[in-house]
Amino acid sequence: MSTKRRLGGHKEKARMSAPPTPPTDLPSPATRNIASCMNAVLADVFALYLKTKNFHWHMSGPHFPDYHLLLDEQADQLFAMTDPIAERVRKLGGSTLRSIGHIARTQRLLDNDADFVEPLDMFAELRQDNLHLAARLRDGHNVCDEHRDIATASMIEVWIDETERRTWFLFESCRRGVSGKRAAFISPA
Ligand SMILES: [Fe+2]
Numbered sequence: 001m002s003t004k005r006r007l008g009g010h011k012e013k014a015r016m017s018a019p020p021t022p023p024t025d026l027p028s029p030a031t032r033n034i035a036s037c038m039n040a041v042l043a044d045v046f047a048l049y050l051k052t053k054n055f056h057w058h059m060s061g062p063h064f065p066d067y068h069l070l071l072d073e074q075a076d077q078l079f080a081m082t083d084p085i086a087e088r089v090r091k092l093g094g095s096t097l098r099s100i101g102h103i104a105r106t107q108r109l110l111d112n113d114a115d116f117v118e119p120l121d122m123f124a125e126l127r128q129d130n131l132h133l134a135a136r137l138r139d140g141h142n143v144c145d146e147h148r149d150i151a152t153a154s155m156i157e158v159w160i161d162e163t164e165r166r167t168w169f170l171f172e173s174c175r176r177g178v179s180g181k182r183a184a185f186i187s188p189a
Pocket residue numbers: 056072
């Protein structure tokens with residue numbers, strides 16, 4: 001077989017193994033921008049999901065049942081975001097996250113691998129992470145508005161509301177722990 005023929009065969013194989021791109025009326029710069037933005041949000045949501053589960057599993061102290069359940073509910077809500085985000089990216093013809101390693105390379109929220117975290121420190125950290133997530137979702141909404149991607153924008157609106165609800169509950173849970181003293185509010189960077 002000639003070299004030319006072999007190279008042609010490789011190209012053909014690569015074309016056959018590439019995932020098909022679903023059609024969309026949005027132009028490719030728009031879909032690239034939206035996919036990039038939403039894949040970063042997806043990595044953050046997976047990171048926050050696992051941190052919330054981590055704190056759910058390692059919760060301790062006198063409020064254990066309430067705190068344990070609160071974080072389980074919040075983790076479920078975060079996990080429920082992941083499939084719709086990834087599928088929005090695919091519907092727009094982009095590729096999405098493929099592995100834990102891909103998440104780790106893409107996430108902007110920090111992990112917490114500490115052996116022990118005080119319950120109120122857990123809430124403060126998650127509250128801050130949810131504030132950052134809301135800010136990144138707003139950034140995503142701006143990108144979608146710019147490119148007239150109404151479907152992704154409308155889903156982001158719901159996720160912002162859910163994120164603000166999680167932040168609210170975490171904030172109030174911290175207040176309960178400081179004997180009525182108002183906890184410091186930290187705005188996202
Ligand atoms: Fe559990």
